[in-house]
Amino acid sequence: MEDDHLHNEDENIQENAGNETITRVSGMFKDWFLDYASYVILERAVPAIEDGFKPVQRRIMQSMKDLDDGRYNKVANIVGHTMQYHPHGDASIADAMVQIGQKDILIDTQGNWGNILTGDSAAASRYIEARLSKFAIDVVFNPKITEWQASYDGRRKEPVNLPVMFPLLLAQGGEGIAVGLSTKILPHNFIELIDASIKHLNGKKFTIYPDFPTAGIIDITDYKDGLRGGKVRVRAKISQMDKSTLVINEIPFSTNTSSLIDSILKANDKGKIKIKKIEDNTSSSVEILVHLPSGISPDKTIDALYAFTNCEVSISPLGCVIEDNKPLFVGVTEMLRRSTDNTVQLLKQNLELKLDEYEEQWHFASLERIFIENRIYRDIEEEETWDGVITAIDKGLQPHIKHLKRAITTEDIERLTEIRIKRISKFDIDKAQQKIDALEDQIAQVKHDLAHLVDYAIAYFTRLKNDYGKGRERLTEIRLFDDVDATKVIIRNTKLYVNREEGFVGTSLKRDEYVCDCSDIDDIIVFTRDGKMMITKVDAKTFVGKDIINVEVFNKKDKRTIYNMIYRDGAKGPSYVKRFSVTGVTRDKEYDLTNGSKGSTVLYFSSNPNGEAEVITIFLRQVGSIKKLKWDLDFTEILIKGRNSKGNQVTKYAIKKIELKEKGISTLKPRKIWFDDTVQRLNVDGRGELIGEFRGEDRLLIINQSGIVKTILPELTSRFDSDMIILEKWVPKKPISAIYFEGEKERFYVKRFLIDQEGKEELFISEHPKSHLEIISTDWKPIAEVELTKERGKERKDNLEVNLEEFISVKGITALGNQLTKEKVNQISLLEPLPYEAPEEVPAEEIEVVDEDDISEDTPSKTIKTDEEEDSDDDGNGQGKLF
Secondary structure, three states, X not given: OHHHHHHHOOOOEEEEEOOEEEEOOOXXXXXXXXXXXXXXXXXHHOOEOXXXXXXXXXXXXXHHHHHOOOOOEEHHHHHHHHOOOOOOOHHHHHHHHHHHXXXXXXXXXXXXXXXXXXXXOOOOOOOOEEEEOHHHHHHOOOHHHOEEEEOOOOOXXXXXXXXXXOOHHHHHOEEEEOOOOEEEEOOXXXXXXXXXXXXXXXXXXXXOOEOOOOOOEEEOOOOHHHOOOOOEEEEOEEEEEEXXXXXXXXXXXXXXXXXXXXXXXXXXXXXXXOOOEEEEOOOOOOOEEEEOOOOOOHHHHHHHHHHHOOOEEXXXXXXXXXXXXXXXXXXXXXXXXXXXXXXXXXXXXXXXXXXXXXXXXXXXXXXXHHHHHOOHHHHHOOOOOHHHHHHHHHHHHHHHOOOOOOOOOHHHHHHHHOOOHHHHHOOOHHHHHHHHHHHHHHHHHHHHHHHOHHHHHHHHHHHHHHHHOOOOOOOOEEOOOOXXXXXXXXXXXXXXXXXXXXXXXXXXXXXXXXXXXXXXXXEEEEEEOOOEEEEEEOOOOEEOOOOEEEEEEEOOOOOOOEEEEEEEOOOOOOEEEEEEOOOOOOOOOOEEOOOOOOOOEEEXXXXXXXXXXXXXXXXXXXXXXXXXXXXXXXXXXXXXXXOOOOOEEEEOOOEEEEXXXXXXXXXXXXXXXXXXXXXXXEEOOOOOEEEEEEOOOOOEEEEEOOOEEEEEOOOOOOOOOOOEEEEEEOOOOOOEEEEEEEOOOOEEEEEEEOOOOOOOOEEOOOOOOOOEEEEEEOOOOOEEEEEEOOOOOOOOOOOEEEEHHHHOOOEOOOOOOEXXXXXXXXXXXXXXXXXXXXXXXOOOOOOOOEOHHHOOOOOOOOOOOOHHHHHHOOOOOOOOOOO
């Protein structure tokens, strides 16, 4: 019958075309999905903007208030009580309560509530206990200004919204998936939210950014106020414990140590990174030790962890809340404004209620004093009826009530009749007046607060910060991230092979020639004998062209790798020389590096990672009347041009062979390197402070506040400790001057030293726990000023000015040094160093350098001719030497 009713309610079947039946949904079916979607959005998944709670969270909080007696309650008991407001499942209520408890704002927990760091779940609800925190009692509840509604079965009253006087939604964050929409509001810092609310009340602009309980590092460049389309990047905090061990002390939000370690192990299995083992020592704080095999760079591994594991995650916020029973997409700035304005209105309602209460207390206290002081209670002795009693009291009060603020009601008179005789007999007029005066002061204060509501709200927020802000400082460090180039940090754990004759390259050609180590995300560049070039992705086996002469891993936008090439144009044409770089190209497209003539052949080719230019010897075939069959060609005299350039003519005669005479040196300008303090990384893009110009073996000098010094090659993947105080280009012959406090001897010492071992990390102060570095200088002639401590009863001694170069000679890095002074030192500071002309570093060989930015695709060629060509040229324009 039910089926018949549903089918007969409307003409549901519209048409039948072939095997498809089109059914028009109507009747009760029409609204079912919309009703379900509305219920999930409004009653389950999305928090309200007024108090920041989802319905189940609001019912949990109200239940805890109902049960609150200052003692802990079993969570199972609270869950059962919550079900009186709505029959959510007990498991879902317990899970929601655990999530609130783990945020450590509203609930004071006891027992095993799980661990957000490790991902461990909470104990069963019958084993753990909870009570409202002092903060929750202070800011969440006020029954007198709460709007109530009937519960699902009408037996109880539940709050429509709790009168939360704090931006709780932003402090806790919120996440939910509804039907057709979702929300993801990230948690923000407790103290910063209060400061932002105060700024808003003062009419000032403010910005707020996420702060996570798991700490970590966050890049908020694209936060976009928490609106849809924004994102934040969150990283674990990774540091280097020693040369072979990394330690992770903070993890990204939305991860835990288990998922983080799993992602590291998966990256290791896939060959993205290379690790030896992982130890998880996490308890109340995170400590994950990542042990590295020997020979693996810790700096590159840190970048690889960010590139290939959950050590860096991207989180996309989506600010969606419920307002007036409708979804509202809004940014966190507007959320805070609305929350703060709502708090002001709640404070106003609370003050108005207090004013009414104080005025009522003042009114009755005044009536009571009149009633007792003028002995009006005696006027009712003759009355026999209740109406007569009321009338007699009213008549007796009339001469004394002109100063009252409202008329006397029957209820007022009935309250007077309820005063006990004992109270009348012990009535103290002075105490009664003091009570009235105190009430008048309270009324005046409340009226003042209402008249200065913004100041009152600011004072309220300030009190919250003072009472509850301790220990809630920002955990997540805000920092700009540098983009990690995955191709530069991935472990090359795959071997690349080549079959030169057949023209195949790949990782599966294990019987052929080994080329180099590579990774599965690398590109490779291939050059063939006929002057063709191709760039392709690493694969198991790829055909690129027969007679391969050079194959290597390709680095995109690499202007420092220069290719030197000599080719014959056509089958019997002249030979040309060219130098070029390869930057941006289309993958798997074949490029011709010759002049395009059929039969062209590459006679000589070299790949130079730092723009090296070698000297070669060219031998010609004995043909006709050629006088000179052998001469040298120096690639330093060849300009670097684009890959499409024709090149410079070497000879029009046939070349017999070419031999390498002398290895090349770099012809590129020294590379300028900058240090960007915001991301704590080196770069060649001009960001930050210029450190200097670096050639091949030049190194960086790094000195930390902990007294550690080292030199490193200036690799762009290098990472730097937070206590770094010196970062500059290392001049090996320039002494380092230091003043440090020697903990065992409790005296200041001076030392000057040179670094003997490149790349070695060395401690140049003593290992005593009280030893610390006071002054460090890399000037040639540093001057220090020493301020001595004034002793009681003695004259203050003049400051000492110490020329460190004269004070002590250069000694070994491990030397103790000379004692600075026997007097007690108050302060040591560096003065301007003495002038000194540092010795110039003269390069071993003067060469013409080429700026990488000058390398272009259309640089005009210059012809190079030999003596033989000069003799044979009819026009007499030949040159007798190379240019």
